[in-house]
Amino acid sequence: MDIATRVYNHKWKIDPIVRSLIDTDFYKLLMCQSVFRNKPDTQVTFSLINRSTHIPLADLIDEAELREQLDHIRSLGLSRGESTWLRGNTFYGKRQMFRPDFMEWFEALRLPPYHLERRGDQYELTFEGSWPEVMLWEIPALAVLMELRGRAVLNRMGRFELQVLYARAMTRVWEKIERLRELPTLGIADFGTRRRHSFMWQDWCVQAMREGLGKNFTGTSNCLIAMRREVEAIGTNAHELPMVYAALAESDAELAQAPYDVLSDWHDEHEGNLHIILPDTYGTQGFLDNAPDWLTSWTGIRIDSGDPVKGAETAIAWWRARGEDPRSKRIIFSDGLDVDKIIELHRRFDGRVNVSFGWGTLLTNDFRGLVPNDALAPFSLVCKAVAANGRPTVKLSDNPEKAMGPPEEIERYKRVFGVGEQERLAVVV
């Protein structure tokens, strides 16, 4: 036993869930740099949204503990080693992905205040301030809520019961990995930071994926794990960019243009495998139909809502219609994946297009069925930009279950983007 380590650990007042500002998704940092350059003064509000309203978060999580964890995150600053890694590491084949002016700002950053209030059996948790600062709350806030809810269950368990719980969860992850080994041309990354069971568990999953899948494991979205385990940091961009750009639009014409403005800014900053279109914010079909020609040269499309087969077929048909060879393009699936769906999608699209997978919650938090009342099963918790410069944001996506925003604004967006009837699909995580 290492006595000093044990004594040191017992000196912590809390067991912090998030211990680093780069314990977050890589794409958050890419987007943050883009926002820092293009829209630094935008004032935004991010808000927690529990889409699984049957999970009474405020009954399960002690408010004081939640505040302690969030306060701890506010105390975090970029460490020297983290800064050196971000400045010097190669990301997507490129050195100095993060520019010196952004890094100087990031090195001085502390996360802004949060607003927390109990409302019935749920928490209202919001973050307000300048976009590049506030946006960095999303991932750690979600990770804290997910893990605190889990800890309440784990605290009641015995030592061996816990060991067996993790033994079962490990076995399950490994059995999934063993099935994925049957796909020799697979390319898959960990996208599971936000709704993970815990940091240590995500770290274990990444290492198991690396040992089990070898080069077919392409990396992790988690920067801290990527740095420590020396694997690729993976990620491109997310819905918050078109959502905020759209909210800032002064007219319907500007609104219709907003999603392309996002990618135009991105186009100038990035290249190659970072040129990935996320087309579903206001409906994939309309987005692609009206896309400018320069977008057809982009490397790929990420499918993050709706029926993934339909989404991928739409993308392939669009490339073909625009004279592009889909076999030179990439499709990244990232919505609610588990091993059956991964295998099915890979078998269906491998060879027709380059296929990648961003595997999230059901990689890093599949504790379904392992404790009574399924009290460790993951659920659909998100933290989204809900307003920008005082105006509400809207998301439609290719699944009305994932839509958000005031009803009258949703109707306006549907009209502007020409979105008709959509297939309604259950959202598990």
Added chain:
Amino acid sequence: MDIATRVYNHKWKIDPIVRSLIDTDFYKLLMCQSVFRNKPDTQVTFSLINRSTHIPLADLIDEAELREQLDHIRSLGLSRGESTWLRGNTFYGKRQMFRPDFMEWFEALRLPPYHLERRGDQYELTFEGSWPEVMLWEIPALAVLMELRGRAVLNRMGRFELQVLYARAMTRVWEKIERLRELPTLGIADFGTRRRHSFMWQDWCVQAMREGLGKNFTGTSNCLIAMRREVEAIGTNAHELPMVYAALAESDAELAQAPYDVLSDWHDEHEGNLHIILPDTYGTQGFLDNAPDWLTSWTGIRIDSGDPVKGAETAIAWWRARGEDPRSKRIIFSDGLDVDKIIELHRRFDGRVNVSFGWGTLLTNDFRGLVPNDALAPFSLVCKAVAANGRPTVKLSDNPEKAMGPPEEIERYKRVFGVGEQERLAVVV
């Protein structure tokens, strides 16, 4: 990381499998004391017998490694703390179970030489010398062979593959324990030292049993684990006593008397829950039919071969015929148990008699089906007294598959003990 511990561990030339003279079964020490008192000068030969001849031990285990492990065992002496524990601990409710003269002898003991030779794809491993010394080789020799055979498989596995192997094995043990929790009046002990997967694994199983079963877990046969984990050390006596006593008999009349002589010596030394009859060495039915009246007052009977239901019914009928109330008696099942059989036997006999279980190999080494070719599955390896003062020993038991000795001697014993046709039952472990 504790640097000093890591450096210290790397200084070991080998990773010793047996690190203590009390990493052995408690009943070995009880029997050793009895032999030390009653038959100290008997010269015996113990020999390894691999009943699973399809397992080519000499191909699987490197001879040099085996010698290193056996040599290490010969370097072991009783530590001061181990001696203090044996002298001062309460065993079966009694202090000073081990007499000062025995302890002085034991404290000075080093195990005698071994003889090892490769014969085809098997090893011939024998131990010769005075009975109280040689008999202590049995358990560590078996544990070394079992674990070396396992290590050859484990050495080829990756880090996470190993972790998942143990995760699966832990889950399996825990699921067995969860099923045993359904029996509120269960009494069960670990008897799994000799054919365990490894010491650390047995130690884990004992702790899991303690957490999972609480007071229904009655202890372990392993003295080192009993000492370290502060649980009861469990065990009474084994076949080697009647086998050697029988081999020493000068006539058929003395032979017929030998099994009772063993228990007569035992009767003088012990009482209560140590008064357990092991009746099957030369056939249970004959043993009980011809038993002297004082044996009916003994506490219980251990069933270690043959159909356990039949064995228990025979015991109950015997007690009834001798005017004893079976509900005041104890039956200990210890032959090839796994959870289904334990539940079945408990349900059948609980209430009619006090029931206990000594759960061995399928508690501490159930790695069946967890690696390719089932290369970690336990098998039937024993180490037995094969000669005493130059005469061969014989064991019949209630299952001809477990019989041993020269054929003509087996026939003589069958005649002397009146053993007729026996039911042949497969021996797994």
